[in-house]
Amino acid sequence: MIQFWLIVASMLVAALLSVIVPLLRRGSRGDMALSRADGGGAALATVMFRTEMAELARQVAAGDLSSAQHGNARRELERRFVDETGAEPAPATVRAGSIAQRAGTAALLLALLPSAALVLYMRLGDPLAAAVQADSAAGPEDSHAATQGSLDVMVGRLAARLRRQPDDAAGWTMLARSYAVLERADDAAAAYRRALALTPGDPQLLADYADAQASANGGDLTGAPLQSVEAALTLDPANPKALALAGSAAFEAHDYPRAIQYWERLEQVPGVSAEIVTQARANLAEARQLASGAALR
Incomplete structure (x- = not known):
């Protein structure tokens, strides 16, 4: 970095x-x-x-x-x-x-x-990196100031x-x-x-709107933010940010199989950055491990 x-x-x-x-x-x-x-x-x-x-x-x-x-x-x-x-x-x-x-x-x-x-x-x-990461690092305070x-x-x-x-x-x-x-x-x-x-039919705007809604709600993607994510994926099933947010929402709801589906789709999106692919794979590994543990219980 x-x-x-x-x-x-x-x-x-x-x-x-x-x-x-x-x-x-x-x-x-x-x-x-x-x-x-x-x-x-x-x-x-x-x-x-x-x-x-x-x-x-x-x-x-x-x-x-x-x-x-x-x-x-x-x-x-x-x-x-x-x-x-x-x-x-x-x-x-x-x-x-x-x-x-x-x-x-x-x-x-x-x-x-x-x-x-x-x-x-x-x-x-590529601001999508923050949406896919499970733990985001804060930017330097001096640069922000x-x-x-x-x-x-x-x-x-x-x-x-x-x-x-x-x-x-x-x-x-x-x-x-x-x-x-x-x-x-x-x-x-x-x-x-x-x-x-x-411009109501813009999937990227819908995904960005969902991110802003969740941020305004303390990071919670349930409710209106998730509806915006789903609307974005209806318009563009391969929208990277919408897939990342959908995976995060499913993960937070402990729906690990569904989170895996979204992150696998994100991993296969053409042109997505190597950093996003790497983070998606790390999220997938964690979700698969948790899904296996849930299945054993």
Whole structure:
């Protein structure tokens, strides 16, 4: 695990250098628009724009959006970006900005990019590991404290925008996942409900909603969370997170044969990470041992 975070830190440093060094060398029309913004608000809007564009790309890759839907959503994000910042999403360099402006923007990006990377990991990475593990390790407190302030600012801006644009399903999804990162389970569940009201047939949203419901209920998957899990599996029987949660619910109910069935299915899902497969097999071994003991009694 330490090696993983060292690799992440190295990649983050490389990404920061690739952005900040060219920024300090020359300015662009977009940079000048950001430097004129009030207190770095345009820079935050840029981070949110790029994050939402990444989410659209993920939904297209997963087959959740058609090309036409993706085009419409992308144009809406670009229009909103222009409205909020007065800058084009892909600015063309027209002249060098002042050193002070570019240095200020570079400092702002240096503060925001790590927290933006954390949000992207929670959305595009593999947060399923926590759902499959029987005993999850808590994240470092110092890392959480370092990103808390920036995340609160970003989440506050997103929540304010959604009050003005309540029909943005992707925005509600992002807000829900951001609340989950901030460990605000009740708020995450409420945001997932808004997203599901706009896209009711999304199995991944249902699985995420079940996770948030359980977290808000002290980790208890019975009742409404389990209903959400079952609805997700009805729509997508191979959804990894729904299978993991269903296995955990069965295990907690001492229904070991059923837990084994879910975790065996999870183990066979194409493309699931090696870490998840390893944890699923460990859970399977424990469930099989308990099932054998129950049978002998």
